[in-house]
Amino acid sequence: MPADTLWRQGWYTFAHPVASPNFGPRPKKSEIDLVVIHSISLPPGEYGGPEVQALFTNTLDWDAHPYFAQIRGIEVSAHFFIRRNGDLIQFVSCDDRAWHAGRSHYRGRDDCNNDSIGIELEGLEGRAFETAQYETLSDLTAAIAQHYPIAHIAGHEHIAAGRKQDPGSGFDWQLLQASLAWPDRYFPKSVFLSHSNEKKCER
Secondary structure, three states, X not given: OOHHHHXXXXXXXXXXXXXXXXXXXXOOOOOOOEEEEEEEOOOOOOOOOOHHHHHHOOOOOOOOOHHHHHOOOOOOOOOEEEOOOOOEEEOXXXXXXXXXXXXXXEOOEEOHHHHEEEEEEEOOOOOOOOHHHHHHHHHHHXXXXXXXXXXXXXXXXXXXXXXXXXXXXXXXXXHHHHHHOOOHHHOOHHHHHHHHHHHHHHO
């Protein structure tokens, strides 16, 4: 499908739209060249419920679970959320600045919210993700790159090193790279160093 029919003012045709109030304008002349992959589940390790959507739309019942006391009152969002079964929800137009990265630095720039697109995978950092999620993620990322000048893709752990650990060791970067057929330069160097070390250990 041509790129111009996949997108309408930053909204992706094949995503279910659920508008979040947690966004703002990007700085003028921002070059949207980074995709950031996250993982999230609420409560942590529990899947399939409405809590993530409620968090991103400021409707989460803070008293519904003891864990929510730790995040009470935060206002966050991501552009996309991919459920375990591959279903795709979009909360913020990719033309706008979602609040997903926080304090961050990558490819020589601070505040990655300004020029990135954030994709949340339903999951827990360090644990494996589902085949359906990789399929949706690959299709979505390829579509994003058709419409925006994407030159980098990284995890939250790479842009907020020492502060964040998602999506973690359970995420298969090699599988994503193979499905996209993108060269190494798009990906964090540490991803391939880690993979190389694993291969050496197997010998």
